[in-house]
Amino acid sequence: MIIKRSVFLRNIALGMSASLVLAACGGADTADTAEGEATTDEAATTEETVGVLKVATEPAFPPFEFQNDDGELDGFDIDLMTAIGETAGLEVQFESLPFDGIIPALQAGTVDAAISGMTITEERLQTVDFSRPYIKAGLAIAVQTDNAEVAGLDDLEDKKIAVQIGTTGADQAAEIPGAEISTFDSAPLALQELANGNVDAVINDAPVTLDAIASGNIDGLKVVGELLTTEFYGIAMPKDSENVEVVNDAIMTMMEDGTYAEIYQKWFGEEPPELPESAF
Numbered sequence: 001m002i003i004k005r006s007v008f009l010r011n012i013a014l015g016m017s018a019s020l021v022l023a024a025c026g027g028a029d030t031a032d033t034a035e036g037e038a039t040t041d042e043a044a045t046t047e048e049t050v051g052v053l054k055v056a057t058e059p060a061f062p063p064f065e066f067q068n069d070d071g072e073l074d075g076f077d078i079d080l081m082t083a084i085g086e087t088a089g090l091e092v093q094f095e096s097l098p099f100d101g102i103i104p105a106l107q108a109g110t111v112d113a114a115i116s117g118m119t120i121t122e123e124r125l126q127t128v129d130f131s132r133p134y135i136k137a138g139l140a141i142a143v144q145t146d147n148a149e150v151a152g153l154d155d156l157e158d159k160k161i162a163v164q165i166g167t168t169g170a171d172q173a174a175e176i177p178g179a180e181i182s183t184f185d186s187a188p189l190a191l192q193e194l195a196n197g198n199v200d201a202v203i204n205d206a207p208v209t210l211d212a213i214a215s216g217n218i219d220g221l222k223v224v225g226e227l228l229t230t231e232f233y234g235i236a237m238p239k240d241s242e243n244v245e246v247v248n249d250a251i252m253t254m255m256e257d258g259t260y261a262e263i264y265q266k267w268f269g270e271e272p273p274e275l276p277e278s279a280f
């Protein structure tokens, strides 16, 4: 009986049709015991990898998530989440969503998790849970290269500022007295608005703005002043999701066995800095 079950599971794993599965079961009578142990092991492996984790991301936030030249999802977050899936024995299926649709999707339970350069904030913690911090970031001000007027947050009063909707950058801009704020669906669109000269500044995550400038994706911009905030990104999950522990265990394992450092090196070209265990 055990052998028949393992043959069945193995064939499911190979994507064979139902009729072939039946044929294989029929043949198991003659070619049985010699293979018994091995096939049972295979069945165990198959059973461990059947869990699927649907993970939302907004893929216009390089170097964290973007579509590469082959049209595939790529980036630090994508590599990290894929490795978390491998470590935890879960199949990760990515789903692209607008950034401001991610938390509603988690609340509705249409996705199991989200990795999208998402800052762990007190406000978001009211509606979703987060993994432990997996990277440190912060907000920066970008202006046109020839702008000699704006050197920091105080200089943004009464100015035109572009931000990405639903982000910590948008929250920060909303606090600036007299600022005229325009919102965009993605960070690259906000930066392009600045490059086009339609606004005075963009408030956005520093690593993403710096990457846009360094990669030449956007021309004629510079970052000014100090980082406005220190923020930690986390993987968001529905409140009380049992996956929080699974994901945290996988991140810890990868921080200890060098997998995390390898992915960090690949995208940022240096050793990862120490991270706190929790954002607050």
Ligand code: GLN
Pocket: 058, 061, 099, 116, 117, 118, 119, 120, 164, 166, 167, 168, 169, 187, 205
């Ligand atoms: N880190 C910012 C936030 O969480 C921006 C994230 C993003 O645009 N993907 O609001």
